[in-house]
Amino acid sequence: MELRQIRAFVVVADEASFTRAAARLSLVQSAVSAAVRNLERHLGVELFERTTHHVHLTQAGRLFLPEARRTLAAAQEAQHVIEQMRGGLRGEVRLGVIQTPRHIVAQPALLISTFRATHPGVTVSVQAAGSVEHAEDLRRKRLDIAFVILPPEATPGLDMYVLTSEKLQLLCHAGHPLAGRDQVGLGELVDQPFVDTPATWGNRLATDAAFARAGLTRKIAYEIGDAAGLASLVRHGLGVAIGPMSFMRPEDEIRAVPLGSDAPSLTLSLAVPAGQAVSAPARALLRTARELSEPAR
Known part of the structure; x- marks a missing residue:
């Protein structure tokens, strides 16, 4: 069993499509299909039900998915530990930003510049969209962390860290x-x-x-x-x-x-996917954002 096979399986599960998974992994579709087939052969079960138009997880696939996520997260965390030992945190954080009230931490340039001063080896990529889009991208692992303004009923599958709240x-x-x-x-x-x-x-x-x-x-x-x-x-x-x-x-x-x-109230939070390990770079960015928010509370 190889990490690349597990990663291919997770991305296909997230995208419910071999074609979209291949685009996200920057691979040809045949390579993704082969990786998943080899993983299924190694495990001795089928992980997906494949039809002409749809790809669905089997019961075995649904059971294996959380373990696969944990395996990838553990491998990434191990890599970050070694990188820190060699001279500092490295990697990438995918950050979702929104148009927000003029709260100091919600200014992406300020947050990123403050973070990069301490962690120059981490790249922060920024994606601008609405809160609902960011929530879905977090659930589908297209983002690592995002600013969101959402009511509690719209946040299943996310862990929320409140930065500020304001009456409208x-x-x-x-x-x-x-x-x-x-x-x-x-x-x-x-x-x-x-x-x-x-x-x-x-x-x-x-x-x-x-x-x-x-x-x-x-x-x-x-x-x-x-x-x-x-x-x-x-x-x-x-x-x-x-x-x-x-x-x-x-x-x-x-x-x-x-x-x-x-x-109504407007609550600005940082959100991360629930129920799984958050990468060391994403944890560091979250920590920086929360430190920046303290004076505004």
Whole structure:
């Protein structure tokens, strides 16, 4: 049994496809198929049910998968121990980043530069997407660690490390009729045109869940995947938004109005896959991020 065979099996299981697994491993499909066949021959069982269009784990494959992951993680950890002994931590961390409130640790350049000052032998690759995409990529082992803003019900299969949490507020332009209020209820906003982020973003998930809990619906007039663009639309009076004031800059001239007891919260966390060893470089990056977050708490 060879590590390359185990790695091929795990990637095929993650991708549910020999073709996608081959692309991810930068190999030809025949090499991946041969590696899995040789592993099955060595184990004396079939690990996958193969049809023309689908690849599914057999019962033996489902039992073997967690052990295969642990084997790969242990091999990687052993390599990191030797590398540290030879002069420092080495390897790669795949980091997922999102557009976030202006929280110090959520600035990828600051986090990476601080981390690299201590661990120059580790490469950090960055992937930008929404929280839902990052959660799925973590589960499928396409990322090692990611910033996410997700409600608890959207985090199965992940271990979460909370960095900061903030109550969301109504954001409107200075001349809006609600701008001078001390507090606004969600029920007063159902007829307002909303500016919001895409459906897979944490801010949107939290807001949608709050309206659903209240049995209310709202009208989203503009959907935009950019905090600065959202602020611009609100500033020009094209709609209101619900979000953290830390999304905004002083020059945006936007008013924040508390939403009261039914206000949703935005919780920024770092997530890693649950139930398996986190690589030494990823653990070190997580430690750096949590240290950076301390002054902001």
